Structures are given as structure tokens and as C-alpha cells.
Amino acid sequence: MRKSLSANYLKYSWERIASSSADSVCAFTARFNQKLEQKTERNNSAFGEELSILGHCDNRRQRSNGKLSPKVKQKGQTSSRQQPFKCVNSLSTDVHQKVSSVAAQSSKRSDHIDFHVSEWQPECFGKKDDSEVQHSDTPMPQKRQTIVVVDEEEALAMKIPKHDDKCMKEAKIYYPSRDDPESVEICFEDIKCLDPEGYLTSTIMNFYIRYLQQRALPANKVTCNYHFFNTYFYEKLKEAVSNKGKDRDNFFVKFRRWWKGVNIFQKAYILIPIHEDLHWSLVIICFPQKDDESRPIILHLDSLRLHSSRSIFDNIKSFVKEEWCYLDREVADSDLPMPYRLWKNISRRIEEKIIEVPQQKNDCDCGLFVLYFIERFIEEAPDRLKRKDLDMFGKRWFKPQEASSLRTKIRCLLKVEFQNEKKRCLPDPVGSSSSDHAPKQ
Known part of the structure; x- marks a missing residue:
């Protein structure tokens, strides 16, 4: 019973990771480790209750062909919080992997994502599009500089420091x-x-x-x-x-x-x-x-x-x-x-x-x-x-x-x-x- 329960829970939770934000990934990792440490057997009704609670938290996700999928981004919306986590989409979705392998990979990905947030989030608001986001085929995300194209006059204006001191004002x-x-x-x-x-x-x-x-x-x-x-x-x-x-x-x-x-x-x-x-x-x-x-x-x-x-x-x-x-x-x-x-x-x-x-x-x-x-x-x-x-x-x-x-x-x-x-x-x-x-x- 416990083995079946854990496999079913893993299948549901791993599909949830593939489309959630950084907060959802971190929450899943914490709960997944907690479940592995629990020694008390749970019955099917308890498992159903857990699914109900988790499903309620994910009521904003859309369903497509019976599987959870990320909400479609509308044109003009800012995705600065979601863009850095596109690397998660490339995680393996094989729900039949062994529990030990999944736990190791999820732990590794969690570290990856935490690093990704710290490196990208301050720069991404209103400045980056999909083409600038670090994809999962690269082992670790790298720092990038945002390049803004301006004409010569605007570039000159930006190079000149502001002089707010009293001497300059006079x-x-x-x-x-x-x-x-x-x-x-x-x-x-x-x-x-x-x-x-x-x-x-x-x-x-x-x-x-x-x-x-x-x-x-x-x-x-x-x-x-x-x-x-x-x-x-x-x-x-x-x-x-x-x-x-x-x-x-x-x-x-x-x-x-x-x-x-x-x-x-x-x-x-x-x-x-x-x-x-x-x-x-x-x-x-x-x-x-x-x-x-x-x-x-x-x-x-x-x-x-x-x-x-x-x-x-x-x-x-x-x-x-x-x-x-x-x-x-x-x-x-x-x-x-x-x-x-x-x-x-x-x-x-x-x-x-x-x-x-x-x-x-x-x-x-x-x-x-x-x-x-x-x-x-x-x-x-x-x-x-x-x-x-x-x-x-x-x-x-x-x-x-x-x-x-x-x-x-x-x-x-x-x-x-x-x-x-x-x-x-x-x-x-x-x-x-x-x-x-x-x-x-």
C-alpha cells in the first residue's frame, strides 16, 4: 500500500513541478522530503485528502488532454518571475523512475533553481524576453548583461553623470x-x-x-x-x-x-x-x-x-x-x-x-x-x-x-x-x- 501510495503521489507531484513557479518547486521539495521521512502508513482516504488540498492550491492551472499544463501567457504580460525557471520544463517527466533517483534529481534541480533566481531576478523585470532566458541544455545558468540599443544622443546623456550638488546648480x-x-x-x-x-x-x-x-x-x-x-x-x-x-x-x-x-x-x-x-x-x-x-x-x-x-x-x-x-x-x-x-x-x-x-x-x-x-x-x-x-x-x-x-x-x-x-x-x-x-x- 505504501509503495503504491508513494508512486501515485510522486507521479502527481512531479507533473506539478514541470509547470510551477519557483515557490511551487521549493514547496514540493520540502513536502516530498517530509513524506519520505514519515514512517506511518496512510490509507487511500488520507491520500485523497492530500490530493484535494494540493489540487486546491493549483486551481489556476489549466488542464490539457487530462494533464496539468502551465497557464498560457497572454500577449503583453510580464513573465519576469516565470522566465528564469524555463529550465524546469526540460526535467524528465518519466513518472516510473525509482524514488531514490527522483529525490536526487529534484534536490539537484532545486539547488539549480535557487541559484537561477538569485542571478536573474533583479534584472529580468521588463527587460528580458524568452530568447534571453537560460535554457536547460546549459548545465548552469550564466550571468548576462542586458543590452539596450540607443542612439548616440541618448548614449551620451547616459554617460554624463547627474550633478545635483549646489555648486553645479549655481x-x-x-x-x-x-x-x-x-x-x-x-x-x-x-x-x-x-x-x-x-x-x-x-x-x-x-x-x-x-x-x-x-x-x-x-x-x-x-x-x-x-x-x-x-x-x-x-x-x-x-x-x-x-x-x-x-x-x-x-x-x-x-x-x-x-x-x-x-x-x-x-x-x-x-x-x-x-x-x-x-x-x-x-x-x-x-x-x-x-x-x-x-x-x-x-x-x-x-x-x-x-x-x-x-x-x-x-x-x-x-x-x-x-x-x-x-x-x-x-x-x-x-x-x-x-x-x-x-x-x-x-x-x-x-x-x-x-x-x-x-x-x-x-x-x-x-x-x-x-x-x-x-x-x-x-x-x-x-x-x-x-x-x-x-x-x-x-x-x-x-x-x-x-x-x-x-x-x-x-x-x-x-x-x-x-x-x-x-x-x-x-x-x-x-x-x-x-x-x-x-x-x-
Whole structure:
């Protein structure tokens, strides 16, 4: 009776091991050893009671063809607790093995599984799939590193340590350098606006605009063909063109300090970021070559179509006309930046064009889109824009996520700048003397 009872119990319990979790395996091992040590005979009714209790604990298992089978994993469910135990599925299911052999194997497997849990469980939550789990054909599980594929910008961000110390929070940098008259002052706290769903501030906008200028300097393209105004310019422009007082002319003379020493009519492109109603858009003024009869064109690029293009065009045209009136008194006909016919009638010759561009998918990426408009335009625009070149724009000019990805890129650039600034501010290494760093005579 005892031999039959133990064989039946073994058959049931061993099938249970093949599909249970680590807790079930350990529970079975403990109970199995306990049963082997018991010396009192049990009758069939007692055995049935045991089966009833164990079956109640396993009421979540599915039955297939009269045998217990693991619950089918649904798509999208996390199996981090079950994956490490897949090696159990390869255990022998021969229910007619000798009790001594089964006990030895189960003890060995129990040790195996305990080791497996300690090695894998901390890493498996949400990171591993079936292909990464150690299978039973390998004698012992091995440690593996989880490899996450990221782009270069994200990799750079992860390599840069976080600086939460007071010194770093109070740090400032001047881009591109403190000696540059147009440098942008940036505090470490300014980076916060680059957090997800953050709205870009003028500081960050001006930083990246200067970054694009610096990057294009080797080709001397920007210095020859482009002029960039910063994000504060348009508000001053509106004040200047709306001034109706007697001192209007004097006010405009002071306003001209914003582009001192630059003849904007000789530039190919004037780029003006617009900030109104908590939204960013971009204006590009395109001037023709000196011997080209093409008309000047004002482009307005808006990723939400939120700004009033009519109002912006009126302000920009007033600005161009005021500058023309100022220069027309001083410029000789031989020095005109465009054909005489266009120059003398410039206020009536300017075209206006609302440009169709990719639209943002949220309400917080408008600043990123303006910066990406500038970046793509610098890369793709011809030396001088003509009407036929407007085909470069459109809803498919770029994918919206390309503009949104600037959030990560700018954050990385700034963190590198702050890292470099911190290194420059570090004290001299211990043991070095001031004479070591003194300039050579």
C-alpha cells in the first residue's frame, strides 16, 4: 500500500513541478522530503485528502488532454518571475523512475533553481524576453548583461553623470565663450525646460541658434549669407514700428544697434524667431542678388498655424521700409544692394508667403520646431532663394519626431558644456606648484 501510495503521489507531484513557479518547486521539495521521512502508513482516504488540498492550491492551472499544463501567457504580460525557471520544463517527466533517483534529481534541480533566481531576478523585470532566458541544455545558468540599443544622443546623456550638488546648480556658462560679445549666458537650472513636455525658454533657443552659427562657421556660409536675430529682437521691432511719436526717428536710430555694422539688404537671409502668446514661429526674409530681378520674399513658418501671419508680415514690412528709408539717404546708386527698380519701390515689391511645414503633435514642441526649421534651412537652402525654391518646403519636409528629438540633443550639448566648465574650474592637483603652470618666458 505504501509503495503504491508513494508512486501515485510522486507521479502527481512531479507533473506539478514541470509547470510551477519557483515557490511551487521549493514547496514540493520540502513536502516530498517530509513524506519520505514519515514512517506511518496512510490509507487511500488520507491520500485523497492530500490530493484535494494540493489540487486546491493549483486551481489556476489549466488542464490539457487530462494533464496539468502551465497557464498560457497572454500577449503583453510580464513573465519576469516565470522566465528564469524555463529550465524546469526540460526535467524528465518519466513518472516510473525509482524514488531514490527522483529525490536526487529534484534536490539537484532545486539547488539549480535557487541559484537561477538569485542571478536573474533583479534584472529580468521588463527587460528580458524568452530568447534571453537560460535554457536547460546549459548545465548552469550564466550571468548576462542586458543590452539596450540607443542612439548616440541618448548614449551620451547616459554617460554624463547627474550633478545635483549646489555648486553645479549655481554654475553658469557663456556660449560660445565669455569673450564673445554675442555670447549666451546659461544657468544650469535653464536645462529644466528641456524636460519632457517643457516649453523652451529664450535662453535655450538662443543657445542653439548660436550653436548652429558656430557649426557653420568653417564653411563661412553663415557669415556671408545669413544674419540671425535673437529671440528678444521681434518685441523691440514691434515697439520701433509702432512708435508714432515725434521721436520716432530717434527711436529707430537706437533700435538699429541690434544690427550695427550690418547691411541687412546685402544678406541672403534674415532669420527672426517670433514669440507671441506662449508660442514660437519663424520668419525668414529672403533678399535677391544684386543683379537679380527677383523680388524679396518674407516667409512665415508656424508648426501650429497659431500666429497671425498678417500681423507679422505688416510688422516685418514696416521694419524693412524703415531701414530702407534710413539707408536710402546714405547709399549711392552704385552701391545699391539690389537692382534700382526694386530698391526704389521696395515697400511695394516685397512678397509674403505662408509656408506649409510639418505640424507638431503636441503643444510644447513649438520652440524645437523653430530651431529645426533653422537647422534644416541652413543645410538645404540655395545661396539665394527664388520662387521655384519654395518647393523644398511642405508637410513632408521632415518627420515631426525629428524636430522633437532636438530636446535630447540640446540637453546633451549643454551637459557637455557644463562638464567642460566644471573641469576648467577644478583646482590644481595636489602636489603641483604654481610654477608648473606659469607661462614660459
